[in-house]
Amino acid sequence: MLERGEVANSWRRERWDSLRLLTPNWQSRLPGHRYEGPDPDGYMTMGEVIEFIERFATVTRAPVRTSTNVTSVRRTDDGYRVTTSCGEIRCRAVVIASGACNRPAVPQFTAAVPASVVQLTPFDYRGPSWLPDGGVLVVGASATGVQLAAELKRSGRPVILSVGEHVRLPRLYRGRDVLWWMDASGVWDQRHDEVDDLTRARRLPSPQLVGTPERRTLDLNALATMGVELVGRWAAVRDGSALFSGGLRNVFSLADLKMRRLLDTFDEWARAHGRDAEVDPPERFAPTQVPESARWQLDLRSGEIRTIVWATGYRPDYGWLDVPVVDTKGQLRHEGGVVDSPGLYALGLPVLRRRKSTFIHGIEDDAREVIDHLTRYLALS
Amino acid sequence: MTTIDNGVNVQALLDAREVLKGAPEAAQFTWRASAKWENGVHSTTRIQNFFGLGQEHSHKSEAVFTADHPEVFAAEDNGITPIEYLLVGLASCLTAGVASVAQNRGIQLRSVESTVEGNHDIRGILGADSDVRNGFNDIKVTFTIDADASKEDIEALVAQSQKRSAVFDALTNPTNVSVEVA
Numbered sequence A: 001m002l003e004r005g006e007v008a009n010s011w012r013r014e015r016w017d018s019l020r021l022l023t024p025n026w027q028s029r030l031p032g033h034r035y036e037g038p039d040p041d042g043y044m045t046m047g048e049v050i051e052f053i054e055r056f057a058t059v060t061r062a063p064v065r066t067s068t069n070v071t072s073v074r075r076t077d078d079g080y081r082v083t084t085s086c087g088e089i090r091c092r093a094v095v096i097a098s099g100a101c102n103r104p105a106v107p108q109f110t111a112a113v114p115a116s117v118v119q120l121t122p123f124d125y126r127g128p129s130w131l132p133d134g135g136v137l138v139v140g141a142s143a144t145g146v147q148l149a150a151e152l153k154r155s156g157r158p159v160i161l162s163v164g165e166h167v168r169l170p171r172l173y174r175g176r177d178v179l180w181w182m183d184a185s186g187v188w189d190q191r192h193d194e195v196d197d198l199t200r201a202r203r204l205p206s207p208q209l210v211g212t213p214e215r216r217t218l219d220l221n222a223l224a225t226m227g228v229e230l231v232g233r234w235a236a237v238r239d240g241s242a243l244f245s246g247g248l249r250n251v252f253s254l255a256d257l258k259m260r261r262l263l264d265t266f267d268e269w270a271r272a273h274g275r276d277a278e279v280d281p282p283e284r285f286a287p288t289q290v291p292e293s294a295r296w297q298l299d300l301r302s303g304e305i306r307t308i309v310w311a312t313g314y315r316p317d318y319g320w321l322d323v324p325v326v327d328t329k330g331q332l333r334h335e336g337g338v339v340d341s342p343g344l345y346a347l348g349l350p351v352l353r354r355r356k357s358t359f360i361h362g363i364e365d366d367a368r369e370v371i372d373h374l375t376r377y378l379a380l381s
Numbered sequence B: 001m002t003t004i005d006n007g008v009n010v011q012a013l014l015d016a017r018e019v020l021k022g023a024p025e026a027a028q029f030t031w032r033a034s035a036k037w038e039n040g041v042h043s044t045t046r047i048q049n050f051f052g053l054g055q056e057h058s059h060k061s062e063a064v065f066t067a068d069h070p071e072v073f074a075a076e077d078n079g080i081t082p083i084e085y086l087l088v089g090l091a092s093c094l095t096a097g098v099a100s101v102a103q104n105r106g107i108q109l110r111s112v113e114s115t116v117e118g119n120h121d122i123r124g125i126l127g128a129d130s131d132v133r134n135g136f137n138d139i140k141v142t143f144t145i146d147a148d149a150s151k152e153d154i155e156a157l158v159a160q161s162q163k164r165s166a167v168f169d170a171l172t173n174p175t176n177v178s179v180e181v182a
């Protein structure tokens, strides 16, 4: 196992200070390894995640070679030649487990933002005290964006949140963590070959969830109540002004409708499986409140906004992969982790084989099946 | 189960989507209109040809649109105002979207009606107040739909129709417009 940094590198280097997992502790499972602390319903801090993964590496005696950066992977007649910062390796098979979130994804028009405005990505962001005083525009309202908008607002700054399509979820539903429902009802076990539109499922933004000791919901209504101003999706920069989409109401409707449909699915599952008695009665949440009139224009030179935080998602980086298996959008071409080149495999990507593949605990089933394929390949070739 | 029919050939659209995924050049269309000044603020715009799928196409017949201003603007009212044509575009695009999405989702429509209202402060175009914009301040569309579906499914149809609408996008997001003199 080659790792350019240390074990749990992404959690050490690429996350902000206050981040906790949005998945509850009991759900943080790796093969044969689970949370055994006193707070199964809590959410791990970054320190706890690092410790959890380190302990797993120690217990399983994972053969990790740290500080080994892979700079190239090439096909040879009988396998692959892997070039690293510590020399070359020849092998018959390669498993790509380099992560789905190596770089922040930012829109092209960042270059048109006036130089007086500081621009940050989640990789540069540590906490509110690292930002200049004054207003902040957070772009993107998925997990990262809603969490940073709330934290920046609490620091006393005026915050504007630019909202595109998003996934709304309550933290608790009928008294249980909403991710308990995803797990128990089987939604997360849905396989990649059963999903209607797999490309779409793989591109789905993260849910508007935060892991806090109070287990609170952090949807757009909660943010608006805190005083965060909501504007539409950032569409362009013109003459030093940010222009936002006027379609805000519809992205609210889409998210509200999808949430309601998901909650219906949970209710049906509870009824059909006789689980109604162990949970609270069904509930429905108020629709997302549409602002009286959302601004569609913001002068970036006026000083109202001193900082922009781009919470517009992440993308993988396959710059080191010299095998033609990456599509025009920069995503790996694979079928359930079996990459389109003999002996090449992938793990740890969104909806790789199941909806839960996107999350830490999705790895167990995925790894078993992908490694199964790999061993058969090695036996036959 | 009876098969539903809203008159939309969804299969052809789904097939086109698959084909164009691998052929982005063919997906490039150019829509064209030619306008001619008549007199006063009265003009006539004609539309017949467009480009797409790598070649020129022609509508079955030429369409002619007359635009003018109403008498309250001291004009002759030979036709609707240009900004009202935007409402025509929005209403027809969203309606087409509702029918297509319904067909795709197996929902039989019986009637789809909508009203579109664009609120416009004309002090902008008159130059009476530089803080007032020229275009609409806001647009409100209200659908009344009779279909074999729950209220929630109908709301989802209308939401999806907006999500896939060319005119909704063109009106809610900025577009680069370059106007030149030939």
Ligand SMILES: Cc1cc2nc3c(=O)[nH]c(=O)nc-3n(C[C@H](O)[C@H](O)[C@H](O)COP(=O)(O)OP(=O)(O)OC[C@H]3O[C@@H](n4cnc5c(N)ncnc54)[C@H](O)[C@@H]3O)c2cc1C
Residues within 6 Å of the ligand: A002, A003, A004, A005, A006, A007, A008, A009, A010, A011, A015, A020, A021, A022, A023, A068, A069, A070, A071, A097, A098, A099, A100, A101, A102, A144, A314, A320, A347, A348, A349, A357, A358, A359, A360, A361
């Ligand atoms: C902000 C954020 C919050 C998240 N929150 C949660 C959550 O609450 N719960 C949850 O279950 N999931 C969460 N996830 C998803 C979670 O990160 C993934 O499910 C999980 O980390 C995948 O693990 P991985 O080992 O496949 O990838 P990563 O954790 O990304 O690890 C990939 C490793 O590969 C190394 N690497 C990359 N390229 C090279 C190279 N060329 N040479 C050598 N080494 C290389 C990297 O240094 C890194 O250590 C979150 C993701 C992000 C970005």
